[in-house]
Amino acid sequence: MSLAGEQTGAVNECGCDGAVALAGSRSGDDRRNFVQSVDPGIRLLVCAVFCLVVVSLNSLAALSLALGIAALAVAAARQSLGTALRRMAALDGFMLMVLAMLPFSTPGEPLFSVAGLPASREGALLGTMILLKANVVVLMILALLSSMEPALLGRAMNRLRLPNKFVLLFLFTLRYIDVLGREYRRLRVAMKARGFRMRCDLHTWRSVGYLVGMLLVRSIERSERIVAAMRCRGFNGTFPALTENAPLSWRDGAFAGASVGVCLGLALVGIQ
Amino acid sequence: MAHIPDGVLSAPVLIAGAAVSLAGCGYALRRLDEERIPEVAILAAVFFVASLVHFPVGPTSVHLILNGLTGILLGWAAFPAIAVALLLQAVLFGFGGLVVLGVNIMNMAIPAVLCCYLFQAVAGNGANRQRVLWGAGLAGGLGVLLTAIMVAAVLTLSGREFFAAAKLVVVAHVPVALIEAAFSVAVIGLLSRVKPSLLGFQA
Numbered sequence: 430m431s432l433a434g435e436q437t438g439a440v441n442e443c444g445c446d447g448a449v450a451l452a453g454s455r456s457g458d459d460r461r462n463f464v465q466s467v468d469p470g471i472r473l474l475v476c477a478v479f480c481l482v483v484v485s486l487n488s489l490a491a492l493s494l495a496l497g498i499a500a501l502a503v504a505a506a507r508q509s510l511g512t513a514l515r516r517m518a519a520l521d522g523f524m525l526m527v528l529a530m531l532p533f534s535t536p537g538e539p540l541f542s543v544a545g546l547p548a549s550r551e552g553a554l555l556g557t558m559i560l561l562k563a564n565v566v567v568l569m570i571l572a573l574l575s576s577m578e579p580a581l582l583g584r585a586m587n588r589l590r591l592p593n594k595f596v597l598l599f600l601f602t603l604r605y606i607d608v609l610g611r612e613y614r615r616l617r618v619a620m621k622a623r624g625f626r627m628r629c630d631l632h633t634w635r636s637v638g639y640l641v642g643m644l645l646v647r648s649i650e651r652s653e654r655i656v657a658a659m660r661c662r663g664f665n666g667t668f669p670a671l672t673e674n675a676p677l678s679w680r681d682g683a684f685a686g687a688s689v690g691v692c693l694g695l696a697l698v699g700i701q
Numbered sequence: 702m703a704h705i706p707d708g709v710l711s712a713p714v715l716i717a718g719a720a721v722s723l724a725g726c727g728y729a730l731r732r733l734d735e736e737r738i739p740e741v742a743i744l745a746a747v748f749f750v751a752s753l754v755h756f757p758v759g760p761t762s763v764h765l766i767l768n769g770l771t772g773i774l775l776g777w778a779a780f781p782a783i784a785v786a787l788l789l790q791a792v793l794f795g796f797g798g799l800v801v802l803g804v805n806i807m808n809m810a811i812p813a814v815l816c817c818y819l820f821q822a823v824a825g826n827g828a829n830r831q832r833v834l835w836g837a838g839l840a841g842g843l844g845v846l847l848t849a850i851m852v853a854a855v856l857t858l859s860g861r862e863f864f865a866a867a868k869l870v871v872v873a874h875v876p877v878a879l880i881e882a883a884f885s886v887a888v889i890g891l892l893s894r895v896k897p898s899l900l901g902f903q904a
Contacts, residue, residue, distance in 0.1 A: 636889025
């Protein structure tokens with residue numbers, strides 16, 4: 430059940446696990462691990478601080494250490510190795526193009542040369558550091574944020590006092606992505622049944638344009654019905670369930686404390 | 702390619718991007734009526750789903766950015782809508798980083814808001830169908846090109862050594878801009894017939 434038949438492998442697979450997560454079919458999974466038992470708000474906060482520290486590191490040793498910590502976190506959150514590798518590859522496809530040009534465009538001590546173009550040691554070092562930072566952040570997001578149901582992320586943002594309207598927008602969007610993804614697939618099947626195939630021509634772009642236009646028309650009418658239904662239930666700008674948060678437990682405190690220690694340690698090693 | 706990963710940009714660029722995005726989202730949210738949240742969310746979801754569609758181009762494929770269309774339909778609300786979409790893409794698919802989120806939001810949302818004003822200026826009250834379609838095409842194409850130029854600009858501002866890659870980013874987005882222009886003409890052409898009120902036109 431991918432969002433579109435034409436997607437490339439990585440996106441297709443991602444679309445899949447996204448759709449499953451959105452549908453909330455994870456509720457049957459009761460093998461909650463330590464990472465999942467930590468308060469979502471704390472996880473979001475820790476993830477943000479960790480990424481901030483990692484981005485400001487400037488030594489290879491500290492970055493390698495951070496990569497190790499992120500990998501451990503992915504393992505602790507019991508995310509599959511396949512997902513981790515796929516995400517790292519999806520990232521690096523674009524980055525490799527940018528990074529491959531760095532050694533040649535950074536002035537400095539020549540390290541090697543390709544077709545007469547000298548590549549500098551400084552450029553290669555810069556490229557390696559960027560690659561490490563980007564991957565550490567992707568892994569940490571996978572470990573701490575992707576391991577929670579996306580709806581919980583809305584709750585986490587609410588806990589961290591993000592504007593209520595933003596949290597609501599997040600939760601509603603999440604819900605509709607799932608609904609509209611299904612509707613999109615249904616319309617695409619109808620087009621396929623009539624012999625439509627994706628090509629590189631005006632006909633394709635126009636046809637998919639009409640498809641999305643139709644999706645917009647239908648969904649805006651749907652949203653009018655939703656507003657009416659919500660008004661009927663006395664919606665006053667908040668969901669009661671959103672503001673009920675469990676009190677923090679010793680696990681939350683321990684996790685936050687350990688994370689602060691790790692971040693401080695990394696900063697001591699790696700920020701000159 | 703509008704998702705810049707973490708670790709590439711310099712601190713001043715990251716801070717400036719975060720500040721601009723915070724201000725943009727704050728302003729847009731203050732203007733946004735709570736009753737309109739479902740409508741904005743559902744449009745944001747359509748654009749999220751549509752941006753996952755891959756169009757074949759030669760041996761490879763491209764996906765659309767759709768910030769021009771988002772701007773036309775949402776106006777300033779495009780800021781929080783794009784923020785939600787990018788946050789979800791980072792969490793669900795691992796596209797783009799977390800610290801760099803502010804810059805990524807800025808790069809897509811500022812062109813979106815500009816395209817909104819551009820479309821309103823070109824299309825007028827919607828009475829002239831030719832002008833509506835021109836407005837849609839211009840907004841669709843320029844949304845992508847402006848985003849590419851902003852990506853290139855933040856890369857270059859972060860370090861001179863990124864200049865070569867930055868030029869490549871802009872060139873690589875030209876075909877996307879063309880496809881997106883044709884796509885936007887089709888979408889807006891349909892909407893102006895079927896549901897003109899969505900574009901703020903008289904039925």
